Structure formats: structure tokens, C-alpha cells
Amino acid sequence: MDASVHVAAAAGVAVATWLMTLGFTAARACLVAALPLGIAMVAAFPPISLLAAPIAVIYAVLKLPPAVRARNGGFFKPGAEGGLHPLAVAAGTAIVGVGCVGAWTYATKVDGLSGEPVQMALAIGLIVSGVVGGFVMALIARRVAFLEALWVTAFVSAGPVIFSSSVTSLFTYGTAAAYFAVILLSALLLLGLSLILGGSFGFLFCGDGELDTGWGYEGFIGRRFLMGKGGDVVGTITVISILAVAVGTMAMVVVMSVMNGFSSDLRSKIFGANAHLLVLKYGSDFVEYDDVVKKSSTVKGVGGASPFVLSEVMVSSEVNVSGALLKGIDIETIDSVTDLRKNITKGSLRHLVTPAEIPVPASLGTQTGEPKKPDEAMDDAIAKAAGGVGGVPDPKGVDKAMPGVVIGVEMAKNLKVFVGDVLNVVSPLGDLGPTGPIPKARAFRVAATFYSGMYEYDSKFIYIDLKESQDFLTLKGSVTGVEYRLDDIDDVQNVAKDIMGVIGGYPYRTKDWMEMNRNLFSALKLEKIAMFIILNFIVIVASFLIAAVVIVFVIEKSKEISILKTMGASDTSIMKIFVTYGITVGGVGTLVGIGFGVGICKVIETFGIGMDPDVYYISNLPVKVEGFEVFLVGVAALGLSYLATIYPALLAARLKPVEGLRYE
């Protein structure tokens, strides 16, 4: 992974953030001229934006027209009239900086994490320090410090550029620059929203210059405003807003659950056919596998271990040829590692070691399906193979019988073979002849067919007995590796470390499921994150509706706001009244949406929606409701509804009492 690409991506994100900050600051200072100036400077040399921004703002503030300056109290002035409060920006930046560094240090040093899990710790650090920082900024500036939050975000955006090597180390398996930029942007967005969230809390509870956690009459009035003038019926506009939030939340829950269903279906298929962890050895003399299995089985978290042989081969039947991955498996221990036995559709896994018991194909028997009566059309190979079965059962005859092979249903279809039919397996790595390696071929009889649900597996994998494979591939008693099933697949990195400790490290090495299926799982994860964000747009649209409704409300209620202020209702109390409205609409909408969403999922689960198995390789629409995700959806919907209310509620709070009292 080229680090300079990531630095460039991070720098791009930082510059974009700075541009936005500049733009907003310039707009706030009513001096749009600062914006093209800033853009020109940034375009000339991006790092200059770090310098240009403060200069542009100072210039903008100094050049304020007098009428604007009368409204804009400039730096250090608390309350609604203040401009940009440098102290608040400094405090916010410091807190977020400490939060990020603290989260990082704790995760890497105390918890000993590295790579992907640190991302989570960092995200939590960002959110917590953002909320705290926003709160402190609100205390200092005595307002919801929107502009200050933007500045803090802009300062923090320089972090990934400065610490680029540490930041890229967060992505153990690497990531594309574009994806990296998207993640950085999301992190900054998260920080900005946390700052505003914290700021709104700070203003709501301490905005009047003193702590006021009361929410008594504010809730009373807010709830009464929810109702129409009638008092008994909920206002139409309120119902529409609630419905909008509910529909968005419902869509999120249902789509996420269906995606979960597909993803977990895929996972279970992959883990059914594959082990979670492999132990491999450098070189080709892995003969002490029994010892490795014995030692590593004692490691905590290991559910089962089984040695295996893996090799690329060619398979041919009478009518067709196919490439295949031959896997030699140990019948005794394979059940503790994969679900192969459960996936068998026809025949029996047992026949791999007792090939003499493989039934004669029904097509070659009589029409009544009596397998023991050889047909005249039966070719020589089968006659010979079935020799031990067709005649008198003879235990010693087993050795002479043709060995068995288990193939996938798709391969069976492709090669047009059934259980009992003969296949030729050709290994390219045979004995050395005068003209180079001579491919080695051996005939096998199909002992069983399996269906894993993954087309790739069902058409590519063939299984034979471990001993048989060692013999066929002339491995001299060695194996490719040992595969493991773990009790908790997410703990794979720790278990791998422990196993390596027990078996002595080099020349052994481990390979986990994440590495083996990296592309697939990272694609699934990305798809899900993208889906979450896209679906959030529905809720964002709904929250715009809430914002619009609350603004209309504020305008409609401006007289009432003034009256309440004459009674001594403080700015923050007025804000609380309208926040109550937003939270109630958001909360009820979210609950209704989650209720319907989960309900729909349950209905789909119970009755099922049929799908064409030939296309989707799955017969029913899979649904899996994840509690934590539903919770996340709820938090996101409620959070967005709340965020949407902050600005209009602030408009209400800032309304001067006399404005609503002008006589009509």
C-alpha cells in the first residue's frame, strides 16, 4: 500500500474541511470576498490554507461594515451576538486532541490492540471528546458554538496528515485511497455532529450563564404545542412529521436486516465449508501434524483441529473435464472443523475410507434400482471397482477397491456423474520422467456429493481421504497444514497468537479466515456501511421536514414565545420547548418505524418470500434482525431529529421578547 496516496487523500480531506470552514466564517462575517481569496490561496498551494484561514477571518472581521459590527460583537463576546470565540476553539481543539490521543494510547498500550479494533476505540474517543468539547465550548461562548465546532473540526482534520503513518496502520488489510478519504470524512462529520450535540447540551443546560437542568414547564408547553389548537387531537403536521421519520426508520431496519440475512447466509456457507484458521509450515515436510494437532487442541478457544492436504488437480469423467481443488481430509476429525458431513446430499462420507461399500450407480442397475445386480453395459472399470461389492463381501478386498471421492453437486452436474460413477483425477505433479514431470492419474469412484450453497465450492472442491491423498500426491506422509474451528471467530487473531506460542513459532505460520476471504468480507462491510449512510438520507430528509415544521412553528408561535419571555422564561427554556417537540416527533417516529420494521422482518421470516434458487442460490429471502443495529438505527434517527431541531429552536430562543409583542 502506497502511503503517499493516503497522505494525499488525508490532505485533500483537510483542505476541503478548511475551505468549508473558511466559507462559513466568511459568510458569517458577511464578507464573501474572503472566500474567493481563500480558494485562490488554497489552489496555489494547499498547505497555505492552514495559514490563510486565520488571516482571512481577521481581515474579514476588521473589514466588517459598522451595521454588521453592531450585531456581531466580535471575538470573545459570549452569547448570540458574538463572532468567533478563539478561546472556545482552543479549548475544543485541545479536548478533542486529548480525547483522540487518549483513546489511541489506551487502545494500543493498555488494551494492546492493533489494526482494525483501534478504529472503534478512536471513533468512541472522537464522539466522547466531541460531546465534551462541544459542551465546554458552549459554556465558554454561551451559545451552540456552530462556527467554533467547524474550526475545531478543521484543526483536527490536519491530524491524519501529520500522523499519516499511524492512521494508515489502522487498516490492517489495507484500503483504497478513495475509501480512506470517505472514512476520514465520515470521522470528521461524526466529530462535527458530536461537537454540535455537546454544544447544544451545553447551551440547553448552561446557556443562561448558570446551570439549569429543569425541563418541567418546557416539556408541558412543548407537548401542548404538539397538539393542534383543539387540544385533544394531535396536529396534522405533527402526524406527517412522525410518519416521515417512521418510514425512514422502517426502511433502514428492513434493508439492514435483509442485508444481514444475505451476509450471514454467506458467512455460514463459507464457514461451513472452510475452517476459521489454518496453520501452515514453510517448506514441504509437515509430517509432525499429529503433534501440532495435539498441542494446539489445548489452546483456549480452539473448537477442533484437523490436518489436510490441498492441491490443484484436473478431474475428468467420460463426458467432461474440470479443474478442481483436491482436498485430503481426515475423516475422524473433519466434523470438528467443517460442516462437510451435514452438507452431503447423496452417498456417505464414510465411504471415503470404505470405498468398497460405495453403491453401484442406479443407472447401471436394473430399473427397480437394485444396485447389486451388475448390468451388462457396466464398463470394465466399474466392474473391477465394484468387485468387492458385487461378489461375496470380502474384508480383504477393500484394498483392491477403487478409492472414493466426494464432489460438489455443481461439479457432478457438470461432469454428468452420479454416486458410484468413476472419475479420473489427474495431478500435474507426478514422477519425473525423461521429458520432465509426468502427470499422475488415478481413478476414483464418487462416494458422495455435497451441497454447500456456494457455487464456487460446489463446482471446484473435491475431497478424498487424507492417507489416499498423501499417497496419490507422493507427499511422503506430510500435509499442507492443519485447519481449525474456533469457538469465537472474531477472536481469531488472539487464538492464532496463542497457537503459535504453543507450537513454537517459525517455521509455522497461521492464516485466518479474514485473510482467506479478505476481499469478500471487506466488500460486504463496505456495502453495509454505504447502505447505512444512503438509507440515513431518508431519515435526513425526514429530519429536514422536522426542521421545516419547527421553523414554521417558531414563526407561528413567535407571539407565545414573547409572552413566555415576558414571564421570565429564559432563552434556553424557549429552546427546550421546541427541542421537546423535535424529540417527541423523532422519538415516536423512531419507535413506530422500528416497530413496523422489526414486524415486517418477522413476517418475512415466518412466511418467507420465495426466490429463484438458480439465480440467487438461496430459496428464501434471508432476514436477520440484529439488536445492536436496530439500536444504532434508532440512535441515528433520534439523533438526526434532535439535530434538526437545534437550529430552529435556537431561532426561537434568540427571538427578542419585544418582537412578538408589536401590536397587530
Next chain:
Amino acid sequence: MMKIEARNLTKHYWLSGHAIEVLRGVSVTIQPGELVSLTGPSGAGKSTLLHVLGTLDTPTGGSVVMDGVDVWKQTPGAIARFRNERIGFVFQFHHLLPEFTALENVTMPGRVGRRPAAEVDKRARELLAEVGLAGRLDHRPGELSGGEQQRVALARALVNDPKVLLADEPTGNLDEKTGQGIHEIIERLNRDRGITAIIVTHNPRLAERMPRRLHLDRDGLRDSQQTSNVVDTAANVS
């Protein structure tokens, strides 16, 4: 009891870049327990002066000192609490909250002050009975007549037992007889409880009944007790 001092108050409005002067250096001191009328032509700034004295509007210059405390130097929360506890307002258009019943409207300042609900409820019922509306507790403002609404507004202004009552043409919208009733209640409050009251009115006959009369016009504030005040304020305009 509370003494109100306005020191050299000025108030400008900004309208499309031009400053409109409303108050030009008004200074006045109201002693505790005074009953004062404020008259003057429309647009002279009577309401603005009342709003500035009542902390509803910020003065452009000068200060409002109540009991020795410069109000506008306080935090917004302290100002709001001060307004809640010490000042009662009555307006021409009564300004009741239409979503709430008469009783809820009257209890509202008590709720805003986060006083115990039972105590506020009891006081509100007493006051509504006092203004003769004991039977209309659960009616919404829309179901009350103009005079009744104004009496509810008066009860609301008194529920927190304020020291000062500021009334902006409380009878301007009512007929003579109803208005007379409202005035009598205010006079009684002033007499019995010693509430300081400043009443803006257009009605010269009602103004005449007040012990102290202030007249605000373009030349400044004229005080019935202190005629030289005019000169003072004029000198302050410059």
C-alpha cells in the same frame, strides 16, 4: 419593595442602515410603592421605555438600576429570573397563550419560576377568584370576552407576587366601564400590597387619577413631580 432608576437611557433601532432614535437620554427614578402613569403621543417611545425598564429590551446606551443592581450587567439567566420574580406585565392585547386554559395561563409564571405546582395552583385560583373569574378556570382564552381575558392576564401578572407591575395600555382595547374596573384593581393592588405600578395610557382621565404622572414626547420626559427634569434630559440629548 423595589426602586427603579433609569440613567440616561438611549435606544436606537437600525432600519436599513439608518439609526432611528426612540429614546434620547431618559433619566427617571421610581420609588418603591409609587403609582405612575406614562402618557404621550403615539411613537414617542412609551412602550419602548416600559420594555427597557422591564428588561424586555436592551437599551442602546445608559443603564437600568433596580435596588442598586445594574440589570443589564447580569447574565441572561439572572435577568430572566429577575423578570420572573419581580416584574409583572399586562399588555393591551392581553397576550394569553391560546393552547392553555385560564387557570393554566395564570399558573404559567409560577411554572416558569419552577415553583411547587400545588402552591402555584392555589395562588392562581385565589387570584382568579379575586378578579371575579372563579367560574371560568377551564376555559380557553378564545372562550372568554375581552374584559375577562384582560382580567386573566392581570391575575397572571400577579401570580408570582411581583414588586413591580408594568402595564402597557391595559384598557386600550376595552370599553370605558370595563377599563375602569381594571384600573380599580390595579389601584387597589398598589394601595393594599404596595406594588409599584407604571401604567402607559392614552386616557387622560385615567392618567389624572394617578399620584405621579410622566409624559413622554419628542422633547423628552416631563415629570409631574419634578418639572426641571425636562431640562436635564434635554441637556443629555446633545
